[in-house]
Amino acid sequence: MVNTQTPLKAESKDLNFFYASGHQALKSVSMPIYENKITALIGPSGCGKSTYLRCFNRMHDLYPGNKYEGQIIMHPDNTNILEHGVDAIEVRMRISMVFQKPNPFPKSIFENVAYGLRVRGETNKRTVADKVEEALKGAALWNEVKDRQQDLAFNLSGGQQQRLCIARALATDPEIMLFDEPTSALDPIATANIEELMSELRHKLTILVVTHNMQQAARISDYTAYMYLGEMMEYGDTDTIFTRPARKETEDYITGKFG
Amino acid sequence: MAVQTTQTQASVLNNLDAVRAMIRRHKRNDILFAAVGLIALMIGLLTLLTLFIQLVSDGYPRFNLQFFSDFPSRRPGSAGILTAWVGSLLVMLVTFFTAVPVGVGAGVYLEEYAPKNLFSDLIEINVSNLAGVPSIIYGLLALGLFVYGLGLGQSILTAGLTLGLLILPVVIVSTREAIRGIPVAIREAAYAVGATKWQVVSDHIVKYSQGGILTGIIIGMSRAIGETAPIITIGALTFIAFLPPSPISDVAPYLNFEWLSSGFTVLPIQMFNWLSRPDHAFHINAAATGAIIIVVTLLMNGTAIYLRYKIRKNIKW
């Protein structure tokens, strides 16, 4: 497609998604996700971009009656993560997620970051402490919290909480990290911090981010997909999408005439 | 950087078997806990079932019409629950006419009239506190206030009033919850055509919440039927071998209120009375009475729960 040099990390093929109500939220969405790149999903509210994102770590499995059709292939092992035989928990151990609103657990800062390791049965104190430190550093939070790791996570500011959630997701070395409008609940300064962090993280892993902020998509992403009414309208590298969109609808949305 | 990438990716992929084994282990815990949880919930149900079967099988010999039409007796075989069920019926009559007007009135006042201030907070705190007061304390209140303070004696009136006060919080809370479900738009629509507050309340608010209110009344009444402790406390545990005077007479004004001041017994008291005798033959009577009380209360509660389910399903504002 657009790029032949960079290896693929994942791709969706003819992905359909139905909510329990019967509503079809995704219609035959096909799209590549390139390794160590940031791919942004944009589109008006209700276009299915969050629904699409949440397919990648099978979040929809939590609510009975939801149905996937089609494939999400993960590389290099060519696993279709939507296949029945593939365990959702195994998928989530490879693909982690950061949510719209920071959702730390009612635990200490340390235990929040260590959560993924605990869930995996890691008991070695040394290993856990090292991993937590590494993750906090990776999320650019270490300097702010290193002396109060036992404090309750709720005491952090909103931006810090979101970075804590990133650290939590980072601690288990995921291959892909999903971001669902990660800065929509944050102020501009915290937003800038998170964006900078995401650009850094791209060297370690692959990022898929949903955003309703077009400037944000333009600033941080390598590839951009424009979705509308559950369909993939246009996909391309971010520069092309924002300067020379192929479709009129994309241009209208990007220039603010619509949406 | 590229090296690090492959390394981190290895964490799940290169240990796939170990990861899968771990997930399987964790999922076994899920299933195990689900089983334990279901058993925990079944304990209550199983106890209820065992209890009911026990009462029915123990009391089986007494399930005949004779049992309902006989007076209590010193001979267990010919003792019946006539005075007890008549007493329960009459006491419930008083309880109903105490708890329903006062409880519904209080609920309506708190939702529709009361200003949101310290005064309404005070009432609210009292209602929720009363719901947690042990029933036997109501018995002490009745003993001090109704029996001796007001000189009502150990009468049907005393018992009815006591149980009325006891279930008041249930009626108030359910009335309030039912009213709270009515959207503001309905009130505004009624006011807009010039209705007074009372017209809005009586024509609309109470009417549309009557199902919910009824549910609360049934639950409250079923609780009152089975209550034993407060009735014992007012000193009503005596041998009653007579019926109270009939509330209906054949001469004008056809209504007679002498029964209110009559001595009485009720079903749970009769059961307790027989249960506390050492002679096992009386325990059979107690079991039969217990089975009857449980059937009545389960039917009432079942009706209330079904009613609430129907209301929830039907009303969509």
Add this chain to the structure above:
Amino acid sequence: MNTTTMPNELINLTISPRLAKNLRRNIKERLIEFILMLAALSAVFTTFAIVAILLYESFGFFKAISLVEFFTGKEWTPLFEDAHYGIMPLISGTLTTSAIALAVAVPVGTIGAIYLSEFASHKTREITKPILELLVGVPTIAFGYFALLFVTPMLQKIFPELPGFNMLSAGLVMGVMIIPYISSVAEDAMRAVPMSMREGSYAMGATRFQTALRVVTPAATSGIVAAYILAISRAVGETMVVAVAAGQQPLLTFNPMDGAATITAYIVQVAMGDLPHGSIGYQSIFAAGLVLFIMTLGFNIIGHVVRKKYTEKY
């Protein structure tokens, strides 16, 4: 509609028919509001009456019996020739039966709540919750029968020396009785935990059990604790099961295998006899009732305060 000027007009008899109608309507409205307010005040009146009666009769009691003897005396024999009024035996009976009940209801109720909130399907919940409600509706005297004539004989097969009246059987049955109180309040608290927190845990690859145990339960702690406290209050105030199955002998013991009277059982026992109104024995049940009232009120208040905390948090 101006009500303040109306009475004058009424006196002058110059009032128009339309205004007279308004006036009548206003008076009626006010009257109705007043009557409804009286109904609401009945709750305040009841609380006040309870406190007044308990204090009044207890006052008579404490004129004869010193507070020190009451709270430290180890014998409670008001009906004997040589009467002693130490409430310790009644307290020990109350605490022992309540402790046994909680030992049953806390684990079972908590596990049930976790199951209902985190594991059960919508359908299972719809079926299970009404059944638990039915359990709450069963008259306690029926549970008394069950404890005395079913559970005790069964326990006697395991412990042959167990007496016919014992606190173990009464406590166990009481425990089953209060399971629904714990499970329903605790479940409410768990369901109040926002879904986003669960999603955060599942997104990390946690299982249901891990999410329930490591995230939801800690987040709902205050609500769960409130459930326990409200359950203690229930157990302490429960009457018929203990009066029937635990015996009515005041005995200073914490041994579940003994029979002993609780505060409530004592009140029942005295009420069953015919102590003359105004006697010290008669007053003693109010003093015992006052202690019970204060205990349950204390637990209820703490329970509500703790519970309020979680409703405010989310």
